[in-house]
Amino acid sequence: MTISHFSAVLLFSLFTSVVFGITQRTEPKMMVRFGALCFVLFVTGTIAASWLMYTIKH
Amino acid sequence: MATKVNYPLAAGDRGLAEVPATTTSPALALIAGWLVPGAGHLIQGKWIRAILLCVSILAMFAIGVALQGKIYNPNTGEPLDMLGFAGDLGAGLLYFIARLAGWGQAPILVAAADYGTKFIVVAGLLNIVAAVDAHSLASGRKRS
Numbered sequence: 001m002t003i004s005h006f007s008a009v010l011l012f013s014l015f016t017s018v019v020f021g022i023t024q025r026t027e028p029k030m031m032v033r034f035g036a037l038c039f040v041l042f043v044t045g046t047i048a049a050s051w052l053m054y055t056i057k058h
Numbered sequence: 059m060a061t062k063v064n065y066p067l068a069a070g071d072r073g074l075a076e077v078p079a080t081t082t083s084p085a086l087a088l089i090a091g092w093l094v095p096g097a098g099h100l101i102q103g104k105w106i107r108a109i110l111l112c113v114s115i116l117a118m119f120a121i122g123v124a125l126q127g128k129i130y131n132p133n134t135g136e137p138l139d140m141l142g143f144a145g146d147l148g149a150g151l152l153y154f155i156a157r158l159a160g161w162g163q164a165p166i167l168v169a170a171a172d173y174g175t176k177f178i179v180v181a182g183l184l185n186i187v188a189a190v191d192a193h194s195l196a197s198g199r200k201r202s
Contacts, residue, residue, distance in 0.1 A: 003121075018114040
């Protein structure tokens, strides 16, 4: 099995965010909100770090 | 019989909560949750959370194995390997099944396999987080 780097980021972010959302909040609505926040932060943080490394190299 | 326990609320809340503890033993919830992802929540009747946790952790572990990630062995003498082993061990029965099946023993040759190694370690760590959450629910430390 092979997956692209971006697919790996999306899968990692999705599953990790689900677990964080369930375990770190008490109310279902807040779980969804926190999970979504984690997902967005994971993905945007990775993309930002990628561009930072690209900029440093070039 | 349910007992009342005073514990601080979760992050973002204020004050103390008077939370009825469930009839499930906290230790049982912790061990069940460690052995089988989501089982700690399942035995407390929180089956939607149990399914979501089980699917997420199982999928991360399976993807890691499918990417030919490494399953760490104990007693290699390397500090980083020992940390990896601790993370892998968090997956509970999944780790022992992987060891028995001989998965993740091939040398890592491609970047995707290194991703796989991280997926497996993180699946174990997330399972520990989920098991501790099940313990908190059973003890009344977490409201619901």
